[in-house]
Amino acid sequence: MTAEGPLVLIVEDEAPLRKFLRASLVSHGYRLIEADTSNAAMQLLTTHAPELVILDLGLPDRDGIELTREIRGFSDVPIIVVSARGKEEDKVLALDAGADDYLTKPFGVQELLARLRVALRHAERARGEPATQSFDAGTIHIDFARREVTVDGHDVHLTPTEYKLLVLLAKNAGKVLTHRQILKDVWGPAYVSHPHYVRVHMAELRKKVEADPARPRWIVTEPGVGYRFRDRDPG
Numbered sequence: 001m002t003a004e005g006p007l008v009l010i011v012e013d014e015a016p017l018r019k020f021l022r023a024s025l026v027s028h029g030y031r032l033i034e035a036d037t038s039n040a041a042m043q044l045l046t047t048h049a050p051e052l053v054i055l056d057l058g059l060p061d062r063d064g065i066e067l068t069r070e071i072r073g074f075s076d077v078p079i080i081v082v083s084a085r086g087k088e089e090d091k092v093l094a095l096d097a098g099a100d101d102y103l104t105k106p107f108g109v110q111e112l113l114a115r116l117r118v119a120l121r122h123a124e125r126a127r128g129e130p131a132t133q134s135f136d137a138g139t140i141h142i143d144f145a146r147r148e149v150t151v152d153g154h155d156v157h158l159t160p161t162e163y164k165l166l167v168l169l170a171k172n173a174g175k176v177l178t179h180r181q182i183l184k185d186v187w188g189p190a191y192v193s194h195p196h197y198v199r200v201h202m203a204e205l206r207k208k209v210e211a212d213p214a215r216p217r218w219i220v221t222e223p224g225v226g227y228r229f230r231d232r233d234p235g
Contacts, residue, residue, distance in 0.1 A: 005029035006120055009050035011041040011067070012082070013060050017105075021054065024109045030116075038062040042070070050077060052119055057083040057094065065097045072098035078119035082107065088224030095178045095225065102176070102225075118174035118231060135170045137218050138233055140209050142170055151209055161186065162205045165198075169219060174231035176222050202227060 008025060012018050013036040022032055033048055035041040038059050044050070053071070057064035068079055078101075081094045086104040094102055100119045103112060135142040139152040147163065149156045158166065164186045169177065179195040187197060206213040218230050 005031050006051040006116075007031045007033065007048065008116070009041065009044055009048070009053045010034045011038070011053060011059065011064070012036065012056040013058070014056070017056075017082075021112075024112065025116075028113060036060075038064070038067040041067065045071065045075065045077070051123070052116060053077055053079045055079055055081050055099070057081060057085055057090070065093050068094060068097040068099050076123070078123045080112075080115055080119055082112075091222075091225050092178050092180070095176055096180050100175050121231060122172065122174050135173075137170070137173070137229070137231075139211075140218065142167065149209070156208050158205070158208060161201055162208070165201055165205055166209065169227065169229035173229045176226055176228045178226040180226075182226060198227075 008030050010018055010021050010032060012021065012034070015036075018034055018036075022034070025032060033044050033050060035044050036059075038061050041053075041055075045053070055064050055068065059067065064081060064083070068081070071077065071079065079099045081099045081102045082105060083090065083094075083102070084105045091102045100122065101115050103115060133143070133145050135144070141150045142148075144167065149158055149163065149166065165182070168182065168185050179198050180192045182198050183192045183194060187194070191197060202219065203213070206216050206219055210216045210218065217234060220228050220230060222228055
């Protein structure tokens with residue numbers, strides 16, 4: 001983040017919502033640039049280098065999912081999709097296309113601000129990833145160099161697949177990962193049509209790292225979409 005506040009690109013064709021977002025974000029220290037079409041958004045992305053994009057899917061000149069894919073072709077800028085489309089399949093499509101998070105309209109200011117903070121923190125961590133040797137969440141500690149996991153100071157034995165799954169979630173803490181993304185990264189592209197693999201291994205992983213696997217504190221389910229490792233203690 002800059003001293004002036006992060007620069008956010010709003011891509012939204014509805015003027016009332018742009019006004020709402022402008023008032024909400026400027027009052028919390030964000031700087032804004034705005035576009036009402038995908039073509040205008042692409043121009044601003046290349047000329048202003050925003051630190052985060054808030055993107056509506058229902059744009060007049062192109063679908064937002066297609067725009068997300070194009071952005072991901074040249075930039076890792078965090079993208080938070082906001083849309084009236086509340087179906088799980090739309091969320092999955094947007095996230096698989098490269099979006100970092102998804103908010104269904106209408107949404108509250110505090111929820112939006114929280115998602116912005118998470119996305120910006122994740123981007124900051126990703127930029128510093130080569131120097132990151134460990135990860136901590138509550139009593140969970142992962143030593144990436146030693147490939148060791150402890151919970152409350154006690155060694156935890158994970159299978160190679162469970163370890164890969166935990167590391168993937170931890171390195172993307174705060175970000176929703178779809179079943180497809182998890183399957184591709186942990187098992188490989190040939191397994192993207194086998195979501196039951198994720199459910200089975202996630203259940204076993206939770207038994208080993210969560211105090212109450214039935215009510216997980218850290219590894220939470222995004223119904224119909226995938227999983228998220230919280231980057232802040234919900235307590």
